Every structure is written in C-alpha cells, then in structure tokens.
Amino acid sequence: MDIPYTVEIRRDTGLTNGKIGIWLFLASEVMLFGALFASYILIRVGAPSWPRGDMFLDVPLATVNTIVLIASSVTMVMAWASLMRRRFQTYRIYMGLTILAGLVFLVIKYFEYSHHFHGGELPSTNNFLAIYFTLTGLHGLHVFGGMVVNAYFWGPGAKLWKTNPVWFTNRVEHSGLFWHFVDLVWIFLFPTLYLL
C-alpha cells in the first residue's frame, strides 16, 4: 500500500507530506531553542554581573565557524539545485562539501571545548559557561544529526535517485531545510554568546 502525496503534490494544499512534516518539525525546534534563549535572557537579567562573551570565548575562531556554516548552507542549496537540474555528479560534490563543512565546524568546536576543559572552564564554573555549553552542545548535536542525514543521502540513500528522482530531490530539499535551520540557530547563537 502506498501513502498518497509522498512524491506528488496534493493539489488543494500545494504540498507534499514531507514538506509539511519538516516544517512542523522545525516549528517544534523553534520552540525548543526559543525556550533556551528565553532562559538565557531570564538568567542573565537576574544576574548581578555577566561576563562579556570574549572574556571566555574565542571570537575569531567562532567567526571562522560562522563563515564555514554559512558556506555549507550555500553548498547545500547548490546540492539541491544540481538535482533539480538533473546533474547527479555535481550533487555529490556539493553534498560532500556540505558534510565536510559540518565536520570542520565540529572539529573547531571540539578545539574550543577542549581548550575550555583544560583551562578548568566547566559548565559548573559559572552560569555564562553553563548556558554556553548547553546551547552550543545542543546545537552541535543538531549539526551532527544533520550531517548523518546528509551523509545518508550522499551515500546509501542516493540509490533512490535511480528509481524515483523526484522523491529523492524532495528529500534532499527537506534535509536542506533542516540544515539551514541549524545554521540559523548558530547565526543567533554567535552574537548572543560571543559578542554580547
């Protein structure tokens, strides 16, 4: 039995199931990070003093990371656009670059983290570091999750291209929506934690 509107668009809604599903998922993600940002504001407002981000954090490194993530968003769009133009090999290259950018981001994050840990800066040190580790840790998990999905579509999941290219293109688009969301979270995290 086949589920309708997996691949084809339902005419009165103009959408496929997956498109609605991913947007709903992102809506719930907005609530998740929204709650964390709200908590950040509440704790910061209630604190007698609050360190500026660059007192603890490495701003240049995070700037590099921001650029890496934004670049990965561009390659993600290019990956999807390549599929729309039916250029599978180009897709592979762009998707590979996207995954690689995610990896670079996490490696830089790893150096930041280990630097903190070696310097004795732990989540328990103060509330700034507590919220920093919680927010960036959760964001890092999202980056990792996005990379796993993208790696699947780069590798074994790409078999679908041969049998159902439209479906595969849609899936890459949905994965891309998630990836852009993860980028967007970082765009908020970077100034909030590092610059303010």
Add this chain to the structure above:
Amino acid sequence: MSEKTVVAPKPHVAHEVHHEELGFWRKYVFSTDHKVIGIQYAVTGLLFLLFGFSLMMLMRWQLAYPGVPLPLIGQLFGEARMPGGTMLPEFYNELGAMHGTIMVFLGVVPLAVGGFGNFVLPLQIGAPDMAFPKINMVSYWCLFLGGITMLGSFLVPGGAAQSGWTSYAPLSVIAGTGQTWWLIGMIFLITSSLLGALNFITTTIQLRAKGLTFMRFPFFCWSQFVTAFLLLLAFPPLEAAGVMQLMDRVAGTSFFLPSGLVVSGQALANTGGGNPLLWQHLFWFLAHPEVYVLILPGMGIVAEIIANNTRKPLWGYRSMVYSLVFLGFMSFIVWAHHMFMTGMGTTMAAFFQTTTMIISIPSVVILTALIISLWGGSIRYNTPMLFAVAFLPMFGIGGLTGLPLGLNIADIPLHDTYYVIAHFHYVVAPGTIFALMAGIYYWYPKATGRKMNETLGKIHFAGSLICMNVIFMPMFIIGLAGVSRRLFDAGTAYAFAQPTMHWNAVSSWGAWTLALFQIPFIFNFFWSIKKGAVADENPWQATTIEWSAPSPPPHGNFAQVPQAYRGPYEYSVPGAGKDFVPQFEA
C-alpha cells in the same frame, strides 16, 4: 450497509501481497500499520493507567489510616520502603510523583492521542494509513522506552523520582538518582509526542478523502488536530527545561539553583545564581496546554458518541470548532495561573487571571453545545452513550470548580490543597477517562469486529460513576478545610485538619471499590475479542467515514477509496429513508 464488502483487486496487487506476508514481528510488534500502532498505544496506555491507579491505591491506605501497617501486602515492599508494612514518607512521595507522571504522560495521553488518534483519525478522514508510517512506529517505541525508563527508576538506589510530577526545582535538582531517570524518561516521551504530533497534523491536512473539507470533519478529527498542535509546540520548552535540569544534576550547573542554597545544614557547592521559578515557567508552559491535550480528545470522542446516539446533528458544530481552535491558542497564554503563589506581581497575576477567565468561555461553549445536542433526541442509552453523557456533568464539575483557582484572590487559600486535586481529577478521571472508556466501547467493534458485552459494560459504568464521586467529592470538603495535598499523613499533626480526617477513609474505600468495578471491564475487553456479538462494518448506524471500512479494517483500510459527500452528522434528515445519511454515501 450490512453486506460484507469484498476486497476488490487493486493495481498494486504484488505490493499488497508483500505486506500481507509480513512475519509475526513486523506484523504485530514492529508494525507500521496505524491500526496496530493505535492498539499498541491503547493497550500500553491502559496498562499504565492500571499501574498508576495501583500506586494511588497504596497511597490511599496511608491517607485513610496514617501509620497503620498495610495488611497482607504491606510486607512485600521491603524494609527500605515500608518497614513492618508502614509506609515511609519517602515512599509516599515516590508513589505520588510517579502516579502523576504515569497517569498523565504514560496513561491518558498515549490512550487518548496515541491510541484513539492513531486508530480512528486516519479511518475517519478516509486515509489508507498515517502520512509517515515508519515515524509512527518510532513514536510508539519511544513511548515504550520512556515507559520502561520510568518503571526502571523504581529499582535504582533511592527509588523513583520523589519531587512530584511537576519536578519543581530546587528540590528535584538535589533529589536522588530516580530524578535523573525521570528526566531521561521524559525526553523519550517528549520525542514520542513530537513525532506523533507532526504525523497527525500532516495526515490530517494531506490524506483527507476527496470532498472532506475541514468543516466536514467529524469533531473528533478537529480535536485531534488541535491537540497535535499543542503537543508539537508546547512540549519542546519542557524538553529544554529537562535538558537544563539534567545539566544541573549531572554537570553541576545552576540553572534552577538560587545563590546561597543550604541543604541539610550545608551550603551547596553549586555556583548558584539560577532561577527556580524558571523551571516552573517552562514546566507550566508545557503543562497547561497539556491539560487541554488531556481533555480535547475526550471532548472529541464524546461529541461523536452523542451525535450518534441522539440521532441528531451536533448542535452548534461550527461554534464548537471555532471554540476548539480558540481554546488551543489561548492555552499557551494561561500557564502562570498555576503560579499565583510564587510572589508574582499583581499586573502579571491580573493578566493571567484574565486569560484564564477568557479560556473558560470556549470550554463552556463546547460543553453547552454538547448538552443542548441532547435536547429532543431519541437517545439510545448504550454503554458508550452512558459514559459520554456522564462525562458532561463530571467535566462540568471539574471545569467550574477550576474558576476559583483561576482567580488570583480565591487561589490563595485554595492553592495546593485537596481542593486542587479534586478539581483536576474531576476533569481528568471521571471526565477524560470516562470519555476514553466511552471511546473504547464505541470503536471496539471497528477494531475487533465484535461488540463488547452491554451488561458488563453497564455494571462497569454504574460502579465507576458512583465510585469516582465517592473518591473525589470528599476532597473538595477536605480541601476547603485547608488541608495541604502534600502531607503524607493526611494532616494528622494539624488541629484544623481533624474535622475532615474521616473523609479520607471514605475517599479511599471509593478508590478500592473503583478497582473492583474495573474487573468487569477487563474481563469484557478480552472475552469480547472472541465471544462478543459479531458486528458488521457499521454497528452503530453511524455517519462518519470510519464506518465504511470493514471491521476490522484490512491493511490499507478501505476496499474502495472513500469520498465525503456531506457533513459529518446527517442524522434524522427529513425525507431520507433511514434516520442517518452517511458521509461516505453518494
């Protein structure tokens, strides 16, 4: 409608056959069929309801006879929990916290949303399955893991969570290992709800049968649709809060720990500077919409059954739908009425008290519309209808007694007394659970092809109705006397509690008798699978689309692709040959 429909061969025969040949594990355990998953959810929910009820029956002994050893089974709980059969306060707290958690997150929600939503919703909108069958399966197994984690937490050193189902900080942060398990369990349950919710919304929007516009939806579909939005958007903040509490407990952060906290005479090592009220805000931001998650599916079920058994269209269907949607929106901005006693300013209190009064209006509209729907109907009092009709006054009592709690001034004396317990249990126990029972009796023939026994059903109903009131009515009296709900000895130490102490025993005997009256239901539930009266596809002469599928529906549900030709409740149409005109008949 009574002729057996022969399954017509479809273009995808090979595909169908492939599915039919699934082995036992894929067919009944790791199934992606919404009906199997719905039944898995429902059975899991019922088992957890029974388990959560058992925890409460233990507590009721302690409340009725504080300090008296529990006869017969008291010794079974070990010296650490009940030395000599007498309950320790820690064990009482464990039972209380887990009763709340299990009943809400593992009992009612899985049954109401997971069970009925999964089984009925796709059938009612004429869909072959959910939009994402695999995600649906993952959603159930997340719930299962969450349930196992919660149950397992009873076995860890120090026992399960003891900080109430609300897990208020800082108490919960400094509590034993059980609390960590509680948080991990909650993260599983939240994941399960999220996946379920996005599946429900997508299914409702995308897989509606041709002609089934939103205003032709059965009210039950609307209730599940709105409920899914509440779950989708309200649960993530609790997930965030859960992550932060986990950080507080595991990584030593101080999100919810204030500065200068002293525990057992010793200053806590944490840096402090956190905000205990932050937890309450995040928790109630979920938990108030959660209250509507508990009640809306119940209202949906009751609406279906009332329309079917009064043989009349629902009165004011449109205003009910608008009220439902409005209720969904409003439920996000009332949460702090649970927190009037936290020292919030009068402006904040006034705001939340106003929104709370406003949100009572749509609830009253829906309840009133259901009551007026009874007017002038030729009512069939079968078991589902009895439960559905009893829902109305029971939910009414629960709802109306909530108004004083929503008013800042009246809440001050009533807050955290037994009055609060009586109020929300009237909403959820004889309210929602009666609606869910009504739903089980109503859709059982669709799931199994047989009806449940009516006599046993009526015994179950009458006994439950009386016992529920015997349990909860005395709590209003105890609560109005000012007795706190947190006392493990029911207030033995307090002079003001003495005049109402004897009501605790009444309430407890009500609870134990209620357990006895569930035996006919449990027996009926299993017995009727094989021995119940055979039901055709539309045993209640109902109008909605699920009754056009065979009972039980095969994989893929419908023999022909269904279509909706009219509104959901075309009962007793003047000039029609029979007293119902199904939605699915041209």
